[in-house]
Amino acid sequence: MYEDEPVTQDPHPLTRHMQQLTDRARAFDRRRPLVWDALLTGFFVVAAGTDYAGGGWRNVAQNTDLPDWLIVVLTFGMSLPLLWRRRRPVTVLAVIVAFSVVNSGSGALLQIALVELIVLFNIALRLPLRTLGWAGLMMTVPLVVGAVRYPKGSWDQQIVPQVWAYAIVALLGIAVRSRQDYTQALVERARQLEVERDQQARLAAAGERTRIAREMHDIIGHNLSVITGLADGGKYAAAKSPERAAQALDAIGSTSRQALAELRRLLDVLRDEAPEAVELAPQPALADLDRLIEGVRAAGxxxxxxxxxxxxxxxxxxxxxxxxxxxxxxxxxxxxxxxxxxxxxxxxxxxxxxxxxxxxxxxxxxxxxxxxxxxxxxxxxxxxxxxxxxxxxxxxxxxxxxxxxxxxxxxxxxxxxxxxxxxxxxxxxxxxxx
Known part of the structure; x- marks a missing residue:
């Protein structure tokens, strides 16, 4: 029988560091989303321009005799719309697909067309699944056009790998979306628990105040009434029977000390001292009824x-x-x-x-x-x-x-x-x- 290994609560330092960097990047993106969009778009524009200027696109093109202006238009037409991919993802995808159809039909086969995968990821991350399905069908149009215009091998060799790539990107977007929704639900649940905890604390404090107020009312009200009765009786007895007046004063002193002791024990609960520093005493019980009645009798x-x-x-x-x-x-x-x-x-x-x-x-x-x-x-x-x-x-x-x-x-x-x-x-x- 093996003993359970202790579970480490603290994450690895590298994991914690990466999480902090990710949180900072997300916070920056929430504050300035246009900056991140411009950087991403600029990166792909520069990459596509480098591919055009170096002539690298001719290595995979089916038609290398295309005019330069068409290559420039296709390069910027499929890269610049990325700037609006989060605000208008469906429109951006439609624009890129339109240029991609020309790209496949002309035989240029510019690799910048793959940026449509980024737009597909944003659609899977933010929009309903029905919209994601229409986006997938839209992206297959350039594949069919290219396969018809420049057939190379079987159809499954030209189309199926691209479709699998689209499916993987879409599933990745759905997974990230599910994770975000789950995290948001946990955060909301934690917030609700904090609210409920604060409400329970307030209710408990209100109940405790009510209990203390009730105890103080019973203690002060009864003992003051007894003291008042003893004082009135002592006043009348002072002229005729000084001994009875002295007894009344003694009873007043005893009742006052008892009331002060009970109040002190009650108020000690409200202090911030340690429990062992508080003077404890049992609450009045049935055995104390005789003493209570005797005190009332002494009050007259x-x-x-x-x-x-x-x-x-x-x-x-x-x-x-x-x-x-x-x-x-x-x-x-x-x-x-x-x-x-x-x-x-x-x-x-x-x-x-x-x-x-x-x-x-x-x-x-x-x-x-x-x-x-x-x-x-x-x-x-x-x-x-x-x-x-x-x-x-x-x-x-x-x-x-x-x-x-x-x-x-x-x-x-x-x-x-x-x-x-x-x-x-x-x-x-x-x-x-x-």
Whole structure:
């Protein structure tokens, strides 16, 4: 068994050098196409003129008694049209073929007639295949005229080799054209992938900004509401019970430090530091609900909490969703409910998922009569809090209901249901054990 040889990614230096020269030549041709056309045309005009001036054409001619003016006309008539071969290839070929017919019929047989192969290559490179077929038929006319006028051997000896040469040049042009189309398709695909990559990056950044904004809203909104409640309670207790006022101040300090710590952990994610330099801490979970409710009670809102069933392990994201929904609901109660209002938190761990119901005894609907909880105390009714709760719930295919309670008391009710996630790996384990 042979080991695979490593694949060299970098091209050979000679190949890279030739590719750079080719790219430069193509770039120059795109900037100044007339210069390259003039150089090519000038080369063949000089070559044809040298052939005429030296009399070399007489070595292959069938008729050496032709006048000089005819040779000059044929020389320039078949070489000068090359200047327009890329702009008018079919017209140029027609002109060259017309002179080539005279060339074959007169017996001059000037070798400059072979420049029609260059024009044929340009037609195969740029024009449809139907045009290429008509060009091939057009180029056989001088061959037939020469074979009829000056028969030399069999027809297949005079015509078939030339036809094969035309076919090879046409196939070469088609191959180069296919390669160019393939390269262009790769470049376009690469450009589309770059656009898609940038769009995905922007979408990811927008989603991350939304997530961070939601977390900051929940952290700041809840803790400020708790601090506000503690400050109001401490103000009233200062005159009658200085000890209660001192307890309120201690609670304010503790809540503020907790909020700052959570904000610092959240903002550390936005820094450009290495991951190991960021202080990590677990997100709030179901185990932190008791501490959350105790903090709300310390702020002055009586909260009754009831838990049904056994809190089995849930995904961290679902536990965070439950925590944030309870936090937002209690925060809205503290913001919008009046004095003497109580709240209740009921958590039910069932087989099909977890259900959470947060209610208050009245007044919480003020400022959010539209059915949207206000996440910003400065703009009641903006609906940011309820919108964030719905977004969190939708991530886990849950349902969220929020609205005023029925009855004479204008209370408020938030009900959350998160289905228990499927565990296919457990079923697979059971099947394999069987």
């Amino acid at each position: 809102l009586p909260v009754r909490s009831t838990f049904h069933g056994r809190a089995e392990s849930l995904p961290q994201g679902q536990e965070l969703t439950v925590y944030r929904v309870v936090q937002e609901a209690l925060t809205n109660t503290m913001k919008h409910a009046g004095a003497g209002v109580t709240a209740a938190v009921d958590v039910d761990y069932a087989d099909d998922g977890v259900r959470v119901t947060v209610t208050d005894s009245g007044g919480a609907s003020r400022g959010v009569s539209s059915g949207e909880s206000s996440g910003d105390s400065s703009s009641p009714g903006s609906g940011r809090g309820l919108k964030g709760m719905r977004e969190r719930t939708a991530l886990y295919e849950g349902t969220l209901e929020a609205g005023p309670t029925a009855g004479p008391a204008a209370g408020w009710r938030v009900h959350l249901h998160l289905p228990r996630p499927a565990a296919p790996h457990l079923n697979q384990t059971k099947e394999s054990a069987q």
